[in-house]
Amino acid sequence: MSTLSLIQQLNQQYALDNAKHQINFKAGRGDLPVVEVRNEHASALISLQGAHLLSWIPEGNEEAIWLSEDAKFAKGKSIRGGIPVCWPWFGAHEANPQYPAHGFARTSLWQIAETNALDNGNTQINFTLPFSSETKEMWPFDTKLDLQMTIGKTLQIELTTINNSSTAVKIGQALHTYFNIGSINNVSIHGLENTDYLDKTNNFKCKHQQGEVTISEEVDRIYLNTTADCVIEDNALKRKIIISKQGSHSTVVWNPWKEVSEKMGDLGNDGYKKMICVESCNAADDVVTIAPGQKYTLHVQYEAKNI
Numbered sequence: 001m002s003t004l005s006l007i008q009q010l011n012q013q014y015a016l017d018n019a020k021h022q023i024n025f026k027a028g029r030g031d032l033p034v035v036e037v038r039n040e041h042a043s044a045l046i047s048l049q050g051a052h053l054l055s056w057i058p059e060g061n062e063e064a065i066w067l068s069e070d071a072k073f074a075k076g077k078s079i080r081g082g083i084p085v086c087w088p089w090f091g092a093h094e095a096n097p098q099y100p101a102h103g104f105a106r107t108s109l110w111q112i113a114e115t116n117a118l119d120n121g122n123t124q125i126n127f128t129l130p131f132s133s134e135t136k137e138m139w140p141f142d143t144k145l146d147l148q149m150t151i152g153k154t155l156q157i158e159l160t161t162i163n164n165s166s167t168a169v170k171i172g173q174a175l176h177t178y179f180n181i182g183s184i185n186n187v188s189i190h191g192l193e194n195t196d197y198l199d200k201t202n203n204f205k206c207k208h209q210q211g212e213v214t215i216s217e218e219v220d221r222i223y224l225n226t227t228a229d230c231v232i233e234d235n236a237l238k239r240k241i242i243i244s245k246q247g248s249h250s251t252v253v254w255n256p257w258k259e260v261s262e263k264m265g266d267l268g269n270d271g272y273k274k275m276i277c278v279e280s281c282n283a284a285d286d287v288v289t290i291a292p293g294q295k296y297t298l299h300v301q302y303e304a305k306n307i
């Protein structure tokens with residue numbers, strides 16, 4: 001189906017335009033379908049490819065999510081910035097390095113399952129991931145993947161895997177969120193104090209975090225046994241972002257810094273100074289086993305507060 005017909009169909013079924021809620025589907029960059037959401041609490045833009053949130057602006061605040069000025073928008077390609085959904089594995093596939101890093105959910109076209117205009121003024125969009133012959137080759141399990149996004153003063157994302165097969169399945173996953181910050185030099189991350197982390201820049205050596213996390217070089221770390229809220233304190237933008245999660249016991253902090261980002265080609269000119277990834281994960285030894293007939297939900301809430 002062409003993007004235009006898909007958009008027409010989605011607008012017929014789901015578009016809303018009243019005083020409290022607006023939902024509008026349109027063709028975004030690279031002809032990828034996107035959904036624009038606006039309500040009295042916030043506005044958001046989500047790409048149907050990847051169920052990938054590209055923007056969330058809570059009322060009275062600045063853009064909370066970073067999107068690279070050099071992000072590429074093309075069918076089947078991952079988008080640099082926003083909230084990529086990593087599933088059903090995090091990072092490289094453990095057995096087959098040819099499979100896409102961070103799984104195939106972020107590059108697949110998701111379907112809309114339902115939209116809800118909630119009484120409290122929030123807007124809910126439910127996505128579901130269709131499986132193709134190509135993705136079934138990489139993931140031959142009978143699973144269902146649903147993602148619910150609730151857009152309001154807080155942003156809430158629930159990623160639910162249902163195991164419909166007769167054997168247990170093991171998943172790794174993450175909401176690989178890129179946050180928009182005033183300056184990397186003025187940011188500290190709280191909530192990971194006194195935890196151990198695997199340092200990807202040093203062969204996954206296990207190290208210990210003392211105090212808050214600040215960034216002045218390439219950082220690529222999987223923090224282990226982390227369930228506490230993470231708070232990104234941004235003294236340049238004068239705000240903090242509070243990340244609360246359930247169903248995740250690992251947290252990745254990533255900033256590629258100058259040299260690596262220059263090689264990446266889609267991180268933009270000095271983009272690394274304006275972004276920080278704090279990712280709510282099931283990564284490393286925190287992969288999840290889902291028994292037959294059971295489901296597992298990763299739930300993350302984001303809140304921005306001026307300081």
Ligand code: TA6
Pocket residue numbers: 078091101102176200220252254279
């Ligand atoms: O989550 C951190 C990380 O796995 C890094 O190692 C880094 O490579 C990054 O994600 C980006 O991955 P991508 O596949 O989007 O280029």
